[in-house]
Amino acid sequence: MQYGDRVARAAPVDYVEGIGGFLLDVVGVWEFSMRNIFGEVISVEACIVSGCTDEFLLGVDFMRGHGAMMDFERNEVRYTTAGRAVVIPFRTHGDAKNARVAAVRMVRRTELAGCTVTPIEVSVAADDGEVGIFLPTENTGAVMLAATVTKVKNGKVLVPAVNAKDDKARLPARRELGQWIPLSSDVEVLRVNGELQRGRINEWLDGLGDSQEPLEDEENVNVGVEDEGSRQLITKLLRVYRQLTADKGDCPPATSLSTEHHIDTGDAAPIMLKRRRQAQSESTVVEENVRKMLTAGVIEEGDGAWGFPVVLVRKKDGE
Structure with missing residues (x-):
C-alpha cells in the first residue's frame, strides 16, 4: 500500500471470500504505477483486501480493459497502448x-x-x-x-x-x-578451468587405454580436420575406442553411451509423407534392418502423427 495512492471512490465490492469461506473486508482502491523490466510504466487500480496489503492480483478486468493476451507458450502478457507494445513476463510453477x-x-x-x-x-x-x-x-x-x-x-x-x-x-x-x-537440479554444469589444454587431453587419452597401436588402414581415416595436432588427438581417441567402429554384424557397433535425440517441433502441424515406391524385393531388406535396429535399441516404435519414408543406402561393402 505504501507504494500506491488511494483512489477517492468506492470499491466495487465490500468483501471477498477467502480460503475456508472466511470473508475478508476490502479496505479500498489503490492506484499503483509500476515499471517492468523493459522500462515501461504500467498503471493498475487494485482492491486492497484486509490482511493482504503486500500483494494484489491482476484479474479479468485488467485483461479486458487493456485487451491483453496471456501467452503460456512464451510466459508473458502482451497488449498495445498508445501505439506501442507492452510485454509483462511472468513465471509459472508446476x-x-x-x-x-x-x-x-x-x-x-x-x-x-x-x-x-x-x-x-x-x-x-x-x-x-x-x-x-x-x-x-x-x-x-x-x-x-x-x-x-x-x-x-x-x-x-x-x-x-x-x-x-x-x-x-x-x-x-x-x-x-x-x-x-x-536446467534441472540433477544437471551438473562444468566450468572451463584449463582441463582442455592439449597436454592434459593427451594425458587423459593415455589413461583411457591403448592409444599407441595404429588402427587398421589408419592412413585412410578421415577425421575432418587438417591441423596435425588436432588430427593426432582424434586418432588417439579412435584408437582407444577402436571396438566401437569395428563391424560386428550388428547395428550399431557396441557403445558405452545411451544417447537419445529429440526434435522440438514447437507448434508446427504434423507432417506425414507418403511412402516411397520401391521394388518388392527390397521390402524384405527393409523389414530385416528395421527388426535389427529395434533389437539394438537404435529406434523405437511410435504411433505419432509424424511420418517420414525410409531411404535405403548400401554401404561400400554391399551391406
Whole structure:
C-alpha cells in the first residue's frame, strides 16, 4: 500500500471470500504505477483486501480493459497502448520435471559495433539464481547469438552477440531472440578451468587405454580436420575406442553411451509423407534392418502423427 495512492471512490465490492469461506473486508482502491523490466510504466487500480496489503492480483478486468493476451507458450502478457507494445513476463510453477520454456527478449535497444563480440542484456522470466540455457531461435540478420548456459540476476542474463558485418547493427528493445530452458537440479554444469589444454587431453587419452597401436588402414581415416595436432588427438581417441567402429554384424557397433535425440517441433502441424515406391524385393531388406535396429535399441516404435519414408543406402561393402 505504501507504494500506491488511494483512489477517492468506492470499491466495487465490500468483501471477498477467502480460503475456508472466511470473508475478508476490502479496505479500498489503490492506484499503483509500476515499471517492468523493459522500462515501461504500467498503471493498475487494485482492491486492497484486509490482511493482504503486500500483494494484489491482476484479474479479468485488467485483461479486458487493456485487451491483453496471456501467452503460456512464451510466459508473458502482451497488449498495445498508445501505439506501442507492452510485454509483462511472468513465471509459472508446476512439475519440476517439465521445462518451463519462456521467451527471451532484448531489455533495451542496443547498438553493436562492426566485427565485434558484445554481451547483450536480455530478459528472462525466472527466479534470481536460476541456471538455464538460452537458445537462439529467431533470425537476427548479421548478428549471431550463441547458445549460452548462464545464471539469472534481477530477471536478466547476459548473452554474447557477434556482429559479423563491418557496419553497426542494432537490436531493438523487446525483440524476441530465443527461448530460456531451465536446467534441472540433477544437471551438473562444468566450468572451463584449463582441463582442455592439449597436454592434459593427451594425458587423459593415455589413461583411457591403448592409444599407441595404429588402427587398421589408419592412413585412410578421415577425421575432418587438417591441423596435425588436432588430427593426432582424434586418432588417439579412435584408437582407444577402436571396438566401437569395428563391424560386428550388428547395428550399431557396441557403445558405452545411451544417447537419445529429440526434435522440438514447437507448434508446427504434423507432417506425414507418403511412402516411397520401391521394388518388392527390397521390402524384405527393409523389414530385416528395421527388426535389427529395434533389437539394438537404435529406434523405437511410435504411433505419432509424424511420418517420414525410409531411404535405403548400401554401404561400400554391399551391406
